[in-house]
Amino acid sequence: MDEVLDAIGAVALVLGALFALLAAIGVHKFRDPYSRMHAAAKSPTLGLVLVTMGAALQIRTIGAVATLTLVAILQLLTSPVGTHLIARAVHLRVEVPQDGVDELRRDDEAVS
Amino acid sequence: MSNAALAITAIAAVLFVARMLRGPALADRVISVDGFVSTIVIGVTIASVRPGSGVVESTVLVVAIGGFVGTAILARFIERRGS
Amino acid sequence: MRARLRLPAIVAWLTALWIMLWGDISWANVLGGLAVAAGVVLFARLEAASLRPTYFHPHWAVVYVVHLGWQLLLSNIRLAVEILTPGDGTYTAIIAVPIRGGSDAVVNLVANSITLTPGTMTVDVRRHERDEFDIDGDGIIDEMTAGVTLYVHCIYGSDVEAVRHQVLELEELALRAFGSDADRALAHADVVAQATVLDESGRHTPKQGDLS
Numbered sequence: 546m547d548e549v550l551d552a553i554g555a556v557a558l559v560l561g562a563l564f565a566l567l568a569a570i571g572v573h574k575f576r577d578p579y580s581r582m583h584a585a586a587k588s589p590t591l592g593l594v595l596v597t598m599g600a601a602l603q604i605r606t607i608g609a610v611a612t613l614t615l616v617a618i619l620q621l622l623t624s625p626v627g628t629h630l631i632a633r634a635v636h637l638r639v640e641v642p643q644d645g646v647d648e649l650r651r652d653d654e655a656v657s
Numbered sequence: 658m659s660n661a662a663l664a665i666t667a668i669a670a671v672l673f674v675a676r677m678l679r680g681p682a683l684a685d686r687v688i689s690v691d692g693f694v695s696t697i698v699i700g701v702t703i704a705s706v707r708p709g710s711g712v713v714e715s716t717v718l719v720v721a722i723g724g725f726v727g728t729a730i731l732a733r734f735i736e737r738r739g740s
Numbered sequence: 741m742r743a744r745l746r747l748p749a750i751v752a753w754l755t756a757l758w759i760m761l762w763g764d765i766s767w768a769n770v771l772g773g774l775a776v777a778a779g780v781v782l783f784a785r786l787e788a789a790s791l792r793p794t795y796f797h798p799h800w801a802v803v804y805v806v807h808l809g810w811q812l813l814l815s816n817i818r819l820a821v822e823i824l825t826p827g828d829g830t831y832t833a834i835i836a837v838p839i840r841g842g843s844d845a846v847v848n849l850v851a852n853s854i855t856l857t858p859g860t861m862t863v864d865v866r867r868h869e870r871d872e873f874d875i876d877g878d879g880i881i882d883e884m885t886a887g888v889t890l891y892v893h894c895i896y897g898s899d900v901e902a903v904r905h906q907v908l909e910l911e912e913l914a915l916r917a918f919g920s921d922a923d924r925a926l927a928h929a930d931v932v933a934q935a936t937v938l939d940e941s942g943r944h945t946p947k948q949g950d951l952s
Binding site for chain 3: 562565571574577586608612621625632636647
């Protein structure tokens, strides 16, 4: 049983790391800040959830599992907040042209 | 196996730093730092399974919290500094 | 079936966290934990908003969490396909989505959850005045103008109405799972026109309330 859990844990660790790599490639591939943020926010979050699962499966003590679960929940709660803070700051400071509609700029210009 | 995972994480970290150096704007650099910080947290978590790394799960928790606080401060920085 | 969480729960939660970090349940840790928790709560000077009871309905809350987890997975799969295939299939847009808007807690939850769903990310949140209409007089609100507008950046933003629909569905789920009674009353309502004002040039613009 132990070997099975170790193996699954190892796969989870590698998968999680791969999502971090995906985020890094995405930040290079996308051209505008907002799209880059999509990659930089969502992929490492899933990556961390996978990695904490993998570490929990490999370590298997109650304390470790509890702490790692906490880390995963913390990341799920704080990652969107951090992303939103950056997105708002970028919007306040930088002009980013969109392919489609930009209703935020429309509404901003309407009140100013 | 954790070696492979760490190696992949290292490549990701280097790519983030590369984007941070290339920019072109401040916003892009901040986004790369955000991704870099998250990648560090992932790396530390992977290290916690390795015996003798000195990393315990509590370490991971602290790094995760620190990562978020760092990102929040960074966002404030763009708001003030502009581009 | 609902639960209300308040200040004692915060203290209990912090104490449990303290004990867990020390890794061992001894009287020293329990008392130390209580002391630290009490100290933190007093020092933090929590605002009234943080101490308002949080509601959750176990059944809907579980549905919500599972749904969100699934969405996170989907969004990453979609991102992976986009990033790893050559070419650029993206069509970016920032879309204004009028949502019902309930208590701050629910709006906060929805805004954060949107960041995790495929292709979307919240950029800004604005409150307005809103009107509610009970059309057939059965005590259930049928229509309302938007209380909050979420500005959502999408990487696949060609179908604006689809995005709005997606967000409203998520909000309905959030209202049912974590909403107070007032919030859940809104869950059935359809969002009709956004409350607007007419400016000098004759254009309708969203009516801005006080950002509290």
